[in-house]
Amino acid sequence: MANEKKPGVFTGPLWTNNPVVVQVLGICSALAVTTQMKPALVMGISLTCVLAFANVIISVLRNTIPNRIRIIVQLVVVAALVILVNQILKAYVYDVSKALSVYVGLIITNCILMGRLEAFALGNKPFPALLDGLGNGIGYALILFITATLRELFGSGTLFGYDVLARFVNEAGYDGYQNCGFFTMPAAALIILGCIIWYQRAKNPDLQDK
Amino acid sequence: MEYLNLFIKSIFIDNMIFALFLGMCSYLAVSKTVSTSVGLGCAVTFVLLITLPINYLLDKYVLQPDALVEGVDLSYLSFIIFIANIAAIVQIVEMVVEKFFPALYGSLGIFLPLIAVNCAILGGSLFMQQKEFENVGYAITYALGDGIGWLFAIACIAAIREKLSYSNIPAPLKGLGITFIVTGLMAIAFMSFSGIQLG
Numbered sequence: 001m002a003n004e005k006k007p008g009v010f011t012g013p014l015w016t017n018n019p020v021v022v023q024v025l026g027i028c029s030a031l032a033v034t035t036q037m038k039p040a041l042v043m044g045i046s047l048t049c050v051l052a053f054a055n056v057i058i059s060v061l062r063n064t065i066p067n068r069i070r071i072i073v074q075l076v077v078v079a080a081l082v083i084l085v086n087q088i089l090k091a092y093v094y095d096v097s098k099a100l101s102v103y104v105g106l107i108i109t110n111c112i113l114m115g116r117l118e119a120f121a122l123g124n125k126p127f128p129a130l131l132d133g134l135g136n137g138i139g140y141a142l143i144l145f146i147t148a149t150l151r152e153l154f155g156s157g158t159l160f161g162y163d164v165l166a167r168f169v170n171e172a173g174y175d176g177y178q179n180c181g182f183f184t185m186p187a188a189a190l191i192i193l194g195c196i197i198w199y200q201r202a203k204n205p206d207l208q209d210k
Numbered sequence: 211m212e213y214l215n216l217f218i219k220s221i222f223i224d225n226m227i228f229a230l231f232l233g234m235c236s237y238l239a240v241s242k243t244v245s246t247s248v249g250l251g252c253a254v255t256f257v258l259l260i261t262l263p264i265n266y267l268l269d270k271y272v273l274q275p276d277a278l279v280e281g282v283d284l285s286y287l288s289f290i291i292f293i294a295n296i297a298a299i300v301q302i303v304e305m306v307v308e309k310f311f312p313a314l315y316g317s318l319g320i321f322l323p324l325i326a327v328n329c330a331i332l333g334g335s336l337f338m339q340q341k342e343f344e345n346v347g348y349a350i351t352y353a354l355g356d357g358i359g360w361l362f363a364i365a366c367i368a369a370i371r372e373k374l375s376y377s378n379i380p381a382p383l384k385g386l387g388i389t390f391i392v393t394g395l396m397a398i399a400f401m402s403f404s405g406i407q408l409g
Contacts, residue, residue: 021386024238024239025235031231031234071326075293075326076294079290079293082289083286101340102333102337102340105288105332106232106332108289108293109327109329109331109332111235186228186230186231190397193390195387197383198380198382198387201382201383208385
């Protein structure tokens with residue numbers, strides 16, 4: 001949790017203190033749900049909602065939770081919120097819910113939640129906690145979105161399921177676009193995220209490892 | 211034979227780290243030296259081996275439709291039941307290890323409570339629920355395979371990172387960036403296992 005104070009509570013996590021690429025939280029789901037843009041977007045929104053509400057609830061309860069059992073209290077609050085989100089997703093966007101499979105449930109153990117609850121919500125008033133939750137959630141969604149855009153565009157030639165690349169290539173007078181299957185593989189997600197980190201560290205030299 | 215297939219499949223083909231991305235956070239945070247990462251890997255395997263069969267039985271006899279009471283589907287509670295079970299087991303394991311194996315506790319101490327929020331553990335339970343195994347033997351085999359696969363992955367990356375610390379890497383890529391790219395390359399290597407025909 002480096003440089004906690006420098007940027008604003010809300011704007012900091014968007015880029016300079018991004019939860020995924022700087023705080024190294026919530027990598028698992030960031031990699032797993034990014035083969036298509038639609039699941040990635042839904043996942044980003046779900047996590048932002050859960051994080052904002054959990055942050056507020058824990059922040060309201062912060063003086064009543066005994067220190068020794070706080071992890072279990074946090075897990076219960078988060079698990080209850082995730083069950084709600086899961087039921088809503090199943091009811092309204094069933095196909096996306098299928099595509100996300102167990103990764104909705106894994107929001108519970110998403111390190112962003114535990115990390116932010118421990119580092120911020122337990123020591124701050126509800127309103128800053130809400131901003132922190134929203135900021136971190138959106139920062140996470142941003143990384144998901146970038147990765148998913150690259151993976152879907154080159155892996156299947158589409159964006160949100162619409163055929164983009166093939167049409168573009170055809171109009172330019174070439175003979176169709178051959179999908180690059182590598183981008184849909186797990187390995188590509190890791191390498192793309194590695195490159196995002198590379199770019200981010202190059203722009204912010206004070207984050208580089210010595 | 212079925213068990214062996216499942217075991218091999220869960221170690222190599224559906225490897226927790228390289229194919230499913232579970233437990234990445236601790237995988238990245240703790241993989242700086244081989245000895246600690248092997249310790250964490252053993253702890254994860256151990257907790258998986260205990261929690262997965264229990265969650266399997268809970269799922270089969272309590273949560274599934276018509277399992278506990280006729281006409282009642284409790285499966286929407288599975289997240290909260292699984293995580294409560296995992297948190298409780300981790301707490302008990304921590305106390306038992308502290309009381310009876312102080313040496314092991316000394317080397318694992320800080321990691322044990324963190325295992326409760328390791329996605330690999332909850333992920334194992336959720337994937338197990340999705341796979342609908344026939345009996346508890348499969349659940350145990352799956353737990354062992356998953357744990358060993360995770361241990362294998364974290365031990366490999368730790369060994370590579372120990373070597374990498376001596377190499378000349380561009381400054382922005384140092385640390386996290388290069389770890390991701392190396393993991394990506396290892397995932398490519400593991401993709402070759404996906405062609406294996408089992409059974």
